[in-house]
Amino acid sequence: MKHEASLDREANLEPEDEKMAELRALLLNADTGAENSRARVRERLMRKLEKQILNDEEKGAIIMRKRSKKPVIAAAAALCLIATATTAYATGFAQTVLESFKVGNIAVERVDQLPDSSQTAPREETAAGRPDVSAPRNFAALADAQAAAGVDFPAPSAVPGYAATGYSLHNSLLEAQYAHESESGRIYSLLISNSENKIQTADDIRAVTVADTAVYFANGIILWEYGGFTYELYQMGGEDFDVDIIAMLIESLR
Amino acid sequence: MQTDRFELLFDTYYGRIFRYVRYRVGDLQATEDITSDIFLRVVENYHAYSAEKSAFEVWLFAIARNAVTDHHRQTWRNGSWLAAAVDIESARPSPEDGAIAAERREYLYRALGALREKERRLIALKFSSEMKNTEIAGLLGISASQVGVRLHRTLRKIKKIMERL
Numbered sequence: 001m002k003h004e005a006s007l008d009r010e011a012n013l014e015p016e017d018e019k020m021a022e023l024r025a026l027l028l029n030a031d032t033g034a035e036n037s038r039a040r041v042r043e044r045l046m047r048k049l050e051k052q053i054l055n056d057e058e059k060g061a062i063i064m065r066k067r068s069k070k071p072v073i074a075a076a077a078a079l080c081l082i083a084t085a086t087t088a089y090a091t092g093f094a095q096t097v098l099e100s101f102k103v104g105n106i107a108v109e110r111v112d113q114l115p116d117s118s119q120t121a122p123r124e125e126t127a128a129g130r131p132d133v134s135a136p137r138n139f140a141a142l143a144d145a146q147a148a149a150g151v152d153f154p155a156p157s158a159v160p161g162y163a164a165t166g167y168s169l170h171n172s173l174l175e176a177q178y179a180h181e182s183e184s185g186r187i188y189s190l191l192i193s194n195s196e197n198k199i200q201t202a203d204d205i206r207a208v209t210v211a212d213t214a215v216y217f218a219n220g221i222i223l224w225e226y227g228g229f230t231y232e233l234y235q236m237g238g239e240d241f242d243v244d245i246i247a248m249l250i251e252s253l254r
Numbered sequence: 255m256q257t258d259r260f261e262l263l264f265d266t267y268y269g270r271i272f273r274y275v276r277y278r279v280g281d282l283q284a285t286e287d288i289t290s291d292i293f294l295r296v297v298e299n300y301h302a303y304s305a306e307k308s309a310f311e312v313w314l315f316a317i318a319r320n321a322v323t324d325h326h327r328q329t330w331r332n333g334s335w336l337a338a339a340v341d342i343e344s345a346r347p348s349p350e351d352g353a354i355a356a357e358r359r360e361y362l363y364r365a366l367g368a369l370r371e372k373e374r375r376l377i378a379l380k381f382s383s384e385m386k387n388t389e390i391a392g393l394l395g396i397s398a399s400q401v402g403v404r405l406h407r408t409l410r411k412i413k414k415i416m417e418r419l
Contacts, residue, residue, distance in 0.1 A: 023413050027277075027381040030359050034272035037286045041268070044290035049297070137305050168301065170259055177301075197258070 099205065103216055104225030106232075107198045110205050110218075136168040142176070145169050153192045154227060157252035159245055162188070188241075191232040199223075211247040222246060226253050264293060271318055274382035277366055278322045278374060292321045312393055315383045319375070319393070326371075365415040373408045380405055 099110040139145040145167040146152050153174040158164055161180055165187075168175040172195040180186035199218070206217040216223040222233040222241070233249075235241060271292055276285045295317050303313050366374055379390050380401075387401040394401070 019413060020409060023409055023416070024381075026358060026362055027377065030362055031355070032273045032276040032285075033282055034269050034276075037272065037282065037289075038268065041272070041286050041290045041293075042264070044287065045293050048290060048294050052294075136300070136303065138301075 103214070103223045104228070104230035105194060105196050106223065106225075106230045107196075108205065108216065108218070108223070109198070109200045111200050111202055136170045136175070139167045139169065142167055145174055149174065151194065153194075154229060154253050155190065155192060156231075156249040159188070159241065159249065162186075186236070188233060188235040191234070192229050193232075194229050197230070208243060210243050211250040213250050215243075215246055215250075224250065226250060260297065263296070267314060268293075270382045270384065271314070274315065274318055274378045275322060277378035277382065279325060280363065280367060284325060288321050288325050292318050295321065308392075309385075309389060311383055311385050312389050315379060315385065316393060319379075361416045361419045362412070364419055365412045368415050369408065369411065373404070373411070376401070376404055377408055377412070 096112045097109050098112060101108055137145075137148060139148065142153075142155050142164070149169050149172075151172070151174075155164075155167075155174070155176050158178050161182070162178040163181050165177045165179045168177070173191055173193040176190045176192065178188050178190070199221075201218045203218060208215050208217070210224075213224050213226065220234070222231075222235075224231050224246075231249075233241070233246075268289070272285060272289050275288045275292070276282070279285055279288065292314075296314065299317070303310065307313075308316075366377065369377070376390070376394070379385065379393070383390070385393075387398045387405075391398040391401045396404075
């Protein structure tokens with residue numbers, strides 16, 4: 001085996017000629033067919049996500065035996081529910097907005113139909129510089145997540161029987177995760193944000209006043225606003241939280 | 255994972271992941287399938303990612319590497335890469351793409367097909383992930399110097415193969 005220093009020398013000895021530079025450029029820029037395949041890849045991914053959800057539902061609906069599956073449900077539910085204005089497009093797709101309102105910083109639209117998730121516009125590759133895609137930062141303590149974010153995200157007390165298991169910071173959004181203390185698979189996530197977002201749903205939206213606060217139920221997600229922050233509650237496993245529990249969560253913020 | 259986070263992640267890394275897989279497996283259909291699998295695994299495991307342990311790209315391309323390895327375990331046959339790589343679609347010039355570019359691409363794929371698997375893995379990582387040699391070194395379990403040297407040797411090999419075609 002060659003010594004590291006000799007390897008270094010070998011790597012630097014030969015200056016690259018023009019053809020080597022061309023080869024590097026070709027490897028970096030050769031058309032791999034990615035853009036032609038983008039819609040198909042996306043469609044396959046959506047099918048796989050949906051299939052996974054259906055499998056879970058067939059097994060007893062949303063009861064997650066492993067906590068690790070939680071993000072799939074959350075992401076897929078959000079992907080089905082939310083058609084972000086920046087990405088969803090529809091060729092010849094006529095969508096009627098039946099109802100529109102805001103819950104804090106989240107615009108909620110009830111529409112007659114959602115676009116086919118596979119009909120996503122091909123996009124240009126991101127420009128040379130990398131966008132700021134920071135992975136979530138995970139924290140054991142709320143205070144650490146708040147300090148890292150520089151935002152005092154107010155998190156409610158845990159539902160009785162549950163305990164906080166961690167906090168993930170996704171730029172301007174805090175995800176607080178809770179798990180049942182004795183029954184595995186009973187978990188819930190609370191997304192707390194103070195930035196603009198948009199939700200579309202084709203399902204009915206139920207509005208209920210709980211603890212003097214307007215609370216919205218849509219596609220299994222419970223939404224409310226408090227103190228300039230919007231709360232999205234995703235629950236998996238066990239009985240759905242009733243209004244008394246929602247009231248307790250809201251009251252604990254005061 | 256929030257939808258906007260997923261969308262950003264998909265749009266940011268789709269091209270690079272696709273290129274990585276295409277350089278590793280060649281076949282277009284398999285590339286599409288594996289790429290979608292990789293993003294599925296990302297969604298499944300996103301909560302487990304820790305920035306303290308590794309850069310996001312390193313984590314992402316480790317998932318991509320494992321997905322390709324799984325594919326090879328299932329389907330590997332000698333020579334299959336070359337046959338797949340030069341399929342009709344890859345060689346056909348697009349309207350924006352001249353015949354010369356299509357020919358160069360075909361030669362490139364042929365040359366990639368002639369490489370050893372570990373050489374192809376290095377080239378795919380280097381020219382799709384945008385990772386530094388030190389990060390690639392960590393992923394492959396070799397030193398950064400070795401990455402530089404192997405890369406240089408492999409590029410020379412590709413160049414020679416392409417010149418013979």
